[in-house]
Every structure is written in C-alpha cells, then in structure tokens.
Amino acid sequence: MSPTAKVQREGEIWAVGGGKGGTGKTFLTSSLGSFLAKKGRKVVLVDMDIGGANLHSFFGIDRPQRSLTSFFEKGSSLQDILVRTDLDNLTLITGDIHSIASDTITFSQKLKLFRQILKINAQNVLIDLGAGSHLNTLDAFLIADKMVVVLVPEVIAIENMYHFIKNALFRKVKAVLKEYGFKEIVQHVWDRRQEFGIRNLKELIDHLKGSFSFIGTILDNELSRFRVALILNMVRNKQDIFLGTAVKSVLLKYLGVGIEYVGYVEYNDAVWRSVRERKPFMLNYTATAGAANIAAVGDNLLKGGEIVLPGGLG
Amino acid sequence: MNKDHAASLYAVLELAPGAGLRDVQNAYLRLRRLYADQSIVLEPLEEEFTADRRREILAEVEAAYQKLLVVLHAETPKAEALLPDDGAAGTGPDETPAMVFGGLALRKIRERLNIDLNEISRELKLRLELLRSIEEERFEALPEETYLKSHLRSYARYLGLKPEKIVEDYLGRYRARAKK
Ligand SMILES: Nc1ncnc2c1ncn2[C@@H]1O[C@H](COP(=O)(O)OP(=O)(O)OP(=O)(O)O)[C@@H](O)[C@H]1O
Numbered sequence: 451m452s453p454t455a456k457v458q459r460e461g462e463i464w465a466v467g468g469g470k471g472g473t474g475k476t477f478l479t480s481s482l483g484s485f486l487a488k489k490g491r492k493v494v495l496v497d498m499d500i501g502g503a504n505l506h507s508f509f510g511i512d513r514p515q516r517s518l519t520s521f522f523e524k525g526s527s528l529q530d531i532l533v534r535t536d537l538d539n540l541t542l543i544t545g546d547i548h549s550i551a552s553d554t555i556t557f558s559q560k561l562k563l564f565r566q567i568l569k570i571n572a573q574n575v576l577i578d579l580g581a582g583s584h585l586n587t588l589d590a591f592l593i594a595d596k597m598v599v600v601l602v603p604e605v606i607a608i609e610n611m612y613h614f615i616k617n618a619l620f621r622k623v624k625a626v627l628k629e630y631g632f633k634e635i636v637q638h639v640w641d642r643r644q645e646f647g648i649r650n651l652k653e654l655i656d657h658l659k660g661s662f663s664f665i666g667t668i669l670d671n672e673l674s675r676f677r678v679a680l681i682l683n684m685v686r687n688k689q690d691i692f693l694g695t696a697v698k699s700v701l702l703k704y705l706g707v708g709i710e711y712v713g714y715v716e717y718n719d720a721v722w723r724s725v726r727e728r729k730p731f732m733l734n735y736t737a738t739a740g741a742a743n744i745a746a747v748g749d750n751l752l753k754g755g756e757i758v759l760p761g762g763l764g
Numbered sequence: 765m766n767k768d769h770a771a772s773l774y775a776v777l778e779l780a781p782g783a784g785l786r787d788v789q790n791a792y793l794r795l796r797r798l799y800a801d802q803s804i805v806l807e808p809l810e811e812e813f814t815a816d817r818r819r820e821i822l823a824e825v826e827a828a829y830q831k832l833l834v835v836l837h838a839e840t841p842k843a844e845a846l847l848p849d850d851g852a853a854g855t856g857p858d859e860t861p862a863m864v865f866g867g868l869a870l871r872k873i874r875e876r877l878n879i880d881l882n883e884i885s886r887e888l889k890l891r892l893e894l895l896r897s898i899e900e901e902r903f904e905a906l907p908e909e910t911y912l913k914s915h916l917r918s919y920a921r922y923l924g925l926k927p928e929k930i931v932e933d934y935l936g937r938y939r940a941r942a943k944k
C-alpha cells in the first residue's frame with residue numbers, strides 16, 4: 451500500500467498536524483473528537499505523536515494500560531488496544547512516551563499501522579500528529595481524508611507550517627509518481643533544477659506537468675485532492691482572525707495548494723484550567739467561547755464549509 | 765466579456781465566479797494590503813515574494829479589479845446604476861464607460877457597497893460632516909484644495925477606487941463651480 455491510496459470507506463480520517471510544537475494539535479484533536487462524539491458519532495482518536503504521546507491526558511487518563519507499544523511489540527491489533535474514555539462513543543488508541551521512538555518503527559510496521567487505521571470501524575478517526583516534518587508524520591498526514599493544520603498567530607509557527615505543507619506536498623508528488631512507475635523522474639529533475647531554471651516546488655511541479663503530458667494529467671488529478679484545512683488557534687484579537695485568510699492566499703500563490711480556512715479558536719484560560727483539572731474541555735467547559743469556536747470548526751470540517759468573515763478592513 | 769475571462773478575473777481576486785460587488789471590493793482591498801504591506805504571513809517567504817513578484821501580483825490584482833468593476837457596473841440594474849453625475853457617460857474605444865466621478869457617484873458606490881458614512885468617518889478619522897459635504901457637493905463647506913485632495917484620496921481608496929481618477933474628476937467639478 452502506498453501512503454496515497456485512499457480506499458472508499460464509510461468513516462472519515464482527519465489528521466491534525468502543522469509543523470510547530472505546542473500550537474494546540476493535541477488539544478484540538480481531543481476537543482474535535484469530543485465534539486463529534488457528543489453529536490452521536492462513533493469516534494476513535496489515534497495518538498501518532500510517537501515519543502511525545504499525551505493525548506490520553508486530555509481525557510484525564512494518567513497511564514493508559516494499553517498503547518501502541520503492544521501493537522508494535524506484541525503484535526496486538528488496534529481493536530485490542532482501544533482505551534475507553536468518559537465519552538461513550540469515543541475511544542483512544544494511545545501512544546506511550548516511555549517505550550518507542552519514531553525512528554525505531556520499521557517501514558513494514560508503519561504500513562501495518564496505516565492499514566489497520568484505514569480499517570477502523572468508526573465514523574470518524576482523528577489522528578494526532580507530533581510536531582515537525584518527520585516522514586512518519588508526513589505519511590500519516592497524507593493517508594487522511596481531511597488534512598488539518600493547526601496554526602497560532604506568530605511568525606515561527608507560520609514558517610513551520612509552510613515548511614510542513616511543502617514537505618507533505620513534495621512527498622505526495624513523489625509517492626504519486628512512484629505509484630505510476632515514474633519514481634526517478636522527480637528526483638532527477640529536482641537534482642538538475644538549476645539547468646531547468648526551477649527555483650521551488652511549485653516550479654518543479656509546473657515543469658513536470660509541462661514536460662510530460664501524462665504526468666500533467668496524473669498530477670492534476672491527484673493534487674486537486676491535496677486540500678488542507680486550516681485552524682487558527684490561540685487567537686487573541688480581530689486582526690489575528692484574518693491571518694487565516696492571508697495564509698490561504700499565500701499558500702495558493704506559493705505552492706498552488708488550496709486550503710480551507712475552517713475557523714479559529716480563541717485563546718481561552720479555560721483550556722489550561724481543563725488541562726490542569728484533567729477534565730475533557732468539551733465536557734466541562736461547554737459554555738465557553740472556546741467550546742463554541744470548536745463546534746463551529748467541527749461543523750465546517752464535517753460539512754466541508756469555511757468560516758465566513760465580515761468584509762471590510764478587518 | 766466572455767464567461768471564462770470573467771472567471772479568470774474572479775480567480776485573480778481568489779473569488780468564486782459571480783461574487784457580488786461588495787465581495788469583489790473586499791477581496792481587492794484585502795489582497796492589496798496583503799501584498800503591499802509587511803506581514804508575518806509573508807516574512808518567512810521573503811525569497812519567494814520579492815519586491816518584483818509582489819509588484820507583479822499587485823498589478824494583476826489591480827487590473828482584475830478595475831475590469832470587474834466595469835463588468836459589475838454594466839450588470840447593475842439601470843434604476844440604481846452607478847451613473848456618473850451629469851450623465852456624462854460615453855463609450856470609450858475600449859468599451860470602458862467613461863465615468864466622471866462626482867459626489868453623487870461616490871455616494872452611490874458607497875451605498876452599493878453597504879458602507880456606512882460613520883464607518884468611513886471612524887476608520888479614516890474624518891469628520892462626518894465633511895464626508896457629507898463631499899457627497900452632496902456643498903463646495904462652500906469644503907476645505908481648500910490641498911486638504912480636499914488628500915481627503916478625497918483616502919475616501920476613494922477606502923472605496924477601492926483609483927484615487928487619481930476620483931481626485932481629478934471631483935476637483936474638475938469643484939473648480940468649475942468655483943468659477944461661476
Ligand atoms: N485555545 C487555547 N487557549 C489557551 N491555551 C491553549 C489553547 N490551545 C492550546 N492551549 C494550551 O497550549 C498547550 C499546548 O497544547 P497542545 O499540547 O495541544 O499542543 P500540541 O500542538 O499538541 O503540542 P506538541 O507539538 O508538543 O504535540 C496546552 O497546555 C494547552 O493547554
């Protein structure tokens with residue numbers, strides 16, 4: 451199986467990544483999962499932050515009895531290691547910080563994990579990704595039906611996110627062409643980029659499309675599905691909200707990648723309070739602005755909608 | 765103007781074909797600000813978005829916007845059309861209606877954009893009374909030309925109109941009246 455293969459399934463996989471650490475990926479995975487479960491949907495959350503796993507603590511679980519460690523080391527199936535939470539419809543596949551590092555996972559272990567994730571019997575599977583652009587992280591991002599990135603309004607987070615999406619796109623292009631048996635072409639052209647006057651990934655893709663019409667057809671078809679959903683987290687004022695729209699324009703021009711700006715979540719003291727109290731945010735802080743923001747984001751992700759912003763000078 | 769061409773103009777403004785005047789206006793202002801100003805969104809990509817590249821983008825945005833304004837203007841029902849004052853519309857060689865912008869035209873454009881005078885007054889820090897006088901062409905209540913010119917420029921910019929054209933047209937009317 452290649453990371454790009456998308457089987458027709460009933461459930462939908464959402465992967466939550468974005469590059470920079472500490473932007474709220476895990477908090478949002480847990481909260482969006484809770485939102486979906488409260489709507490009556492059957493949800494499984496997967497902690498793919500190998501080495502930094504902490505999704506369980508957002509549900510008040512200290513040390514899960516079962517984790518991916520037994521999947522990797524003892525050959526348990528994902529079904530065997532599901533961990534229950536306070537929400538009836540929501541179970542977890544937890545990670546374990548104490549045993550495995552991302553680098554120790556073999557290629558075949560990774561494929562086995564992805565294969566089983568694709569088969570999980572749930573309406574929504576949400577994957578919490580770690581920070582950075584590790585290949586395992588990118589591949590998990592690429593198996594998703596909805597590729598979600600979490601951004602906070604600061605320059606380093608924006609820079610890391612561009613980098614993350616660029617890496618994911620490059621990996622996708624290579625994977626797609628490999629699938630069709632043109633593995634060498636991308637690297638070959640990229641290595642000789644100066645000769646071709648190629649300065650960046652977008653120009654590389656344009657060059658490939660222009661030089662080989664069959665590649666053009668393949669890439670047009672496959673990359674039209676490369677759409678990313680953006681959540682802006684820890685928003686503190688009105689100007690911040692409009693950064694999402696600006697990022698959308700820049701990514702379109704920079705990489706030719708279309709993104710959906712699905713919404714923002716404001717900076718909310720109740721978040722760290724809920725983390726400290728070890729209680730799921732969406733169960734205990736339902737009346738907060740943050741919870742309303744998350745519900746709006748969740749609705750957009752479910753329906754394929756985007757945030758509607760008032761016009762004007764913002 | 766054929767459909768594909770219009771669609772490509774909308775695409776430059778990152779809009780779906782058929783978006784209304786207000787959306788076009790907002791997209792234009794937003795993109796112009798984004799690629800003209802410094803921002804944390806572009807800072808990490810300085811090498812990609814060089815000064816030249818930005819100028820190129822801004823020129824594209826400007827051209828698409830000006831063309832769409834004409835299209836949307838042509839599609840506006842007659843009764844509420846943004847008719848130039850004195851009905852001085854003619855059809856130029858490039859099929860662009862030659863408009864003369866006076867106070868009434870400015871007001872009509874503003875109203876079609878659903879922009880409140882109070883909003884402009886607040887955002888541009890201009891007295892409400894002054895803005896009213898501009899729209900009603902109460903020339904005697906307006907400040908002297910240098911000041912008027914700068915007010916007109918910011919007002920025009922706020923509406924997403926080319927300031928040069930507005931200032932030229934409006935001052936033309938202002939001076940003509942002063943002579944009488
Ligand atoms: N909207 C918010 N308002 C206030 N605090 C927030 C918000 N979102 C997240 N936080 C806080 O930020 C911290 C980091 O969040 P989280 O662990 O979800 O980030 P992460 O992106 O998963 O980090 P990592 O990259 O290390 O996995 C948490 O302590 C959380 O309480």
Ligand SMILES: [Mg+2]
Nearest residue numbers: 475476499580
């Ligand atoms: Mg995390």
